[in-house]
Amino acid sequence: MAGHFVHRDPSFAHGVHPPMSKEQTRGLAIRQFPFAPVMNIPLAQHIGEAAVPVVREGQEVERGQLLAEPGGFVSVAMHAPASGLIQRIGLMPSIAGKMVTGIYLKPFPGSTQEVSSGTPCDLDSATADEIITAIQRAGIVGLGGAAFPTHVKLKVPAGHSVDTLILNGVECEPYLTTDYRVMLEQRHDIFTGIGYLLKATGARRAIIGIEANKQDAATALRAALPRGHHVSVELLEVKYPQGAEKLLIKALLNRDVPSGGLPADVQAVVVNVATAAEVGRLLPLGRGIQERVITIAGPAIKKPGNYRIPVGTPLRFALDYVGVEKDLSQVFLGGPMMGAALPSLDIPITKGTSGFVAFTERETGGRRRESPCIRCAYCVDACPLFLNPSQLGLLARNEQYETMVEKFHLMDCFECGACSYVCPSHIPLVQYFRAAKVMAKKRRGKP
């Protein structure tokens, strides 16, 4: 059977094939999550400046009411996830490992799922800039995990134009099935959202990229394609990290985003399907994000599933609600490849949380000792950006941070974890790189 006779879905070079482990939750419809006794809402759930609170301690707020206004252009608004009392505005733990300022909200016992609406943004009459402002005011950020404010992406920089809007429905992270469920259950929200996004960016066509292991989602979307817009659905090879923005552009458009560049440099904008669905669900009603869909999965979870969970729900409450096995050992926020293991259960679910995965002692117990690099170059073959993780790892150990940045393009690394995954010596490469990036930035800040 000659290679060129086999149909291959488009993809990028390199990458890895971790077990996808999505069977646990892919068949489970999205369910509503109850309110936690106290919600912790950090003011900076997104990349950029923190939002500025417009409520005071002791104030009563309605579900959907504006809690904080954007603190700048790269910042978004924050809305109340439940009707309740603002207990305190103070410090709270965050996934970044620092204490950050946030709002403690105590929902009323009788708080309903009713959401207050604001000024709607009408697709037909609104201009591109009005849509972008409406998206910022709705507090919408990239729901795929990075939590980058969506309106900043849509604001095409001067001198650039965008011809293609890419909807990221890849969801290459193992265990997570949120985007998949959203594509099955919120098709019309997605297409409404696409309408807004096309108008905001001025793109002519939209492509929804989906990994080939989600055929039914692609079929469902294709069956509901709207008339009037140029929207298509493309299947992509199942390979990690297919969902990374630059690699998705490479796979779908065969365009290379330059090092340190933006998708707009190659006339593209990439938005997650769940983000598009939120745009389509919230903008016609003038509402803001006060909840999001997450996957709760993993061997240690008793009631795994896809839940629509209020933003700010502490992990401890979420784990109590779904139930965990006694020998719970590790909880990853995000997913096992790119997510971070958590030291504390008081960290809240934020807009950027696409799910969490819990493991028992059985899966994580085996102690993997770090051995010296044997120069096998598995990591070099795995790196989707053609970096040299082996060399970078050695440099990180020797604190050669400047060399890493200047000669080995450390800052291009988006920490997908493919190198650490394949390393037979169990070297925690990505962790070295994360620490090295921090040090490199620290040193650059010096005069």
Next chain:
Amino acid sequence: MADNSHSEVMARKGNDKENSGKRVTAMTILTAMGVIGVLTFLLASLLLFASRKLHVEEDPRLDVVEAMLPHNNCGACGYPSCRLFAEALVAAAVLPGKCTVSSEAERDKIATFLHVEAGVEVKQVARLACAGGANVATKVAHYRGAATCGAAAQVAGGGKGCWWGCLGLGDCERVCDFDAIVMNDHDLPVVDEDKCTACGDCIEACPKDLFSLQRVDHHLWVPCKNLEEGDWIRGYCEVACTACGRCAVDAPGHLITMQNNLPVIDYTKGRDSVGDRGSRVAIERCPTGAIVWIDDSGEITKGAASKKIVRHSMLPEGPS
């Protein structure tokens, strides 16, 4: 290939043509010597010319002064190397006292040599704003991964109960070029004030920003960075500041003010302006020993009311 083997054969057959071979060898040696000799002469005259023509008149005191400096190149004086500091000294831009790393006798020697004053500059040392060793501060998670603080801090903070506290993996010990930082039995770095040159490497290395440069005569010190108020932190760390404010009330004048739930000491408002900075009464009523007195020998004294820490073993990991 053919040529090489041919010459080898010729060499082996040298016995047959002994005389001619000798003549060739002698000739070769003479030629080589001649060439090398001429080359040597040419280069030597070039060097001679260069040293005469390009000679820079250097203050002869520069080398002497540099020899008197400690050769640490630590940068505590504000100059990148001892040589550059020596240049500044000779140019009378600074006084020898700026070098806080050398001994007083050495500084006086330089001052006498240069006929200047020694100058008073109080030595600075790196101080750690955390006292939460493994015997008093709990960890709420078991960290597995690259064994550096920088890497651990990237995994959602590193797993210590206190979000501000020292992770104890010794990045500061590793970067210190002067062996001035040693991790103690409870995974807390201890700064040897005699060896510390205030180079600032530990400040850069610490992902929790716990180090700062302090004058050694800053006797009053708050080894805590907890920005939250209240006793809850004592569940995670027995020596944390609870922001009770007793030290601020007890201290004379406006020596101590509470800012962001931590006592901030204004060292310019001590009992006298140069020597004894701070006031010892401030530490006495501290319930946790989060404000301490560091005397000239570097010994740390806690207040009488502070809870005594007798545990030497590590605390077990707590629930997260």
